[in-house]
Amino acid sequence: MQMAELSRRSRVPVATIKYYLRKGLLPPGTPTAATRAEYGEAHVRRLRLIRALIDIGDIPVAAVAHILARVDDESVSLHAMFGAVQYSLGPQPARPVLDTAGQAARQEVEELIGELGWRITPDAPARELLATALAALRRADAPHGPGLHAYAAAMAALAAKEVPSVLPPDGGGKSRVELAEGAVAGMVLHERVLVALRRLAQEDASARFFEDR
Amino acid sequence: MQMAELSRRSRVPVATIKYYLRKGLLPPGTPTAATRAEYGEAHVRRLRLIRALIDIGDIPVAAVAHILARVDDESVSLHAMFGAVQYSLGPQPARPVLDTAGQAARQEVEELIGELGWRITPDAPARELLATALAALRRADAPHGPGLHAYAAAMAALAAKEVPSVLPPDGGGKSRVELAEGAVAGMVLHERVLVALRRLAQEDASARFFEDR
Numbered sequence: 001m002q003m004a005e006l007s008r009r010s011r012v013p014v015a016t017i018k019y020y021l022r023k024g025l026l027p028p029g030t031p032t033a034a035t036r037a038e039y040g041e042a043h044v045r046r047l048r049l050i051r052a053l054i055d056i057g058d059i060p061v062a063a064v065a066h067i068l069a070r071v072d073d074e075s076v077s078l079h080a081m082f083g084a085v086q087y088s089l090g091p092q093p094a095r096p097v098l099d100t101a102g103q104a105a106r107q108e109v110e111e112l113i114g115e116l117g118w119r120i121t122p123d124a125p126a127r128e129l130l131a132t133a134l135a136a137l138r139r140a141d142a143p144h145g146p147g148l149h150a151y152a153a154a155m156a157a158l159a160a161k162e163v164p165s166v167l168p169p170d171g172g173g174k175s176r177v178e179l180a181e182g183a184v185a186g187m188v189l190h191e192r193v194l195v196a197l198r199r200l201a202q203e204d205a206s207a208r209f210f211e212d213r
Numbered sequence: 214m215q216m217a218e219l220s221r222r223s224r225v226p227v228a229t230i231k232y233y234l235r236k237g238l239l240p241p242g243t244p245t246a247a248t249r250a251e252y253g254e255a256h257v258r259r260l261r262l263i264r265a266l267i268d269i270g271d272i273p274v275a276a277v278a279h280i281l282a283r284v285d286d287e288s289v290s291l292h293a294m295f296g297a298v299q300y301s302l303g304p305q306p307a308r309p310v311l312d313t314a315g316q317a318a319r320q321e322v323e324e325l326i327g328e329l330g331w332r333i334t335p336d337a338p339a340r341e342l343l344a345t346a347l348a349a350l351r352r353a354d355a356p357h358g359p360g361l362h363a364y365a366a367a368m369a370a371l372a373a374k375e376v377p378s379v380l381p382p383d384g385g386g387k388s389r390v391e392l393a394e395g396a397v398a399g400m401v402l403h404e405r406v407l408v409a410l411r412r413l414a415q416e417d418a419s420a421r422f423f424e425d426r
Contacts, residue, residue, distance in 0.1 A: 155413075163419050
């Protein structure tokens, strides 16, 4: 297909597609004339992935390039590619505040990961994201909710189903790039699904809680 | 305490505290001289709440004022206050795309809420947040993961523990304003806790998945 059709199919404006081509996010099409090129289904899929990363994942263009490089590099394991995506997702952790609450929260995170036996790299940004939120909870003297272990157990149960569904052992007949694209979109978008469902579930729980009294 | 002590205790710069006083986010202190006022523990707690809403909840100042007005207005029920906070939280839903995937996703959300019997107002932003993410999943042809009902069940189970812990029936000896402040901080910060734990759980699940083959 030509550029106009690629734009129509992907819902990405022509100027934006040209920007992605210049930035190397999108591989060039097959030249058919001096100013024309032919694009394929891989371009449509790649454009949708880029838009999902930017629009839904809130990932800056520079980080998208970093992720796509790992998607395309077949020497990078899927686990490492998965990590490159996750470590780029917003929000990036704020600079740690090392007051009493901050130090206690970081220790709480280390202890939790140790107790659960989770395999997490030392530089995983989610460690600091978690510590920052726990420190703020301590400083605000906020209610503890169902507790850290209840949240962790719920997330571990979901992750045990999510990871194999995103990366099936047999590959489901898909190429490595297709699998990687699906994993990227799935990781970003399912986080949004989960947050939205949590808010809906809380509204319902609040409605029931107040009606029952 | 005086302004300098309030700033030290709350970790908020004096200029920022004065800005919040001008904007009406923080009630004035008790005047003790022409240019001096005395502040109390309520000011410290309120400042920490404001910072948590802005820094952690990513809520704009105008929306913070809207929330605080509902926290302070005792005629607003806690359920309605809870709703005002949640509906202000980022990310705000993008303008809906009403293509086939967008329409199918919105219908999927309505059906899910109906099947689960959840009590959700028609204008809850989380409806559109969920539909936007589901539509993007459809467009990206991404893996479905454990399925919408598995996510919803996990979130409902947590919400059933979260809501009573944030708003205990006996009030736990706290004033309405203190309860509201705790609920606000808890709602915002526990969402961060959950997202961070989900990322950690996924990294661990991915590490196990790839090691086991």
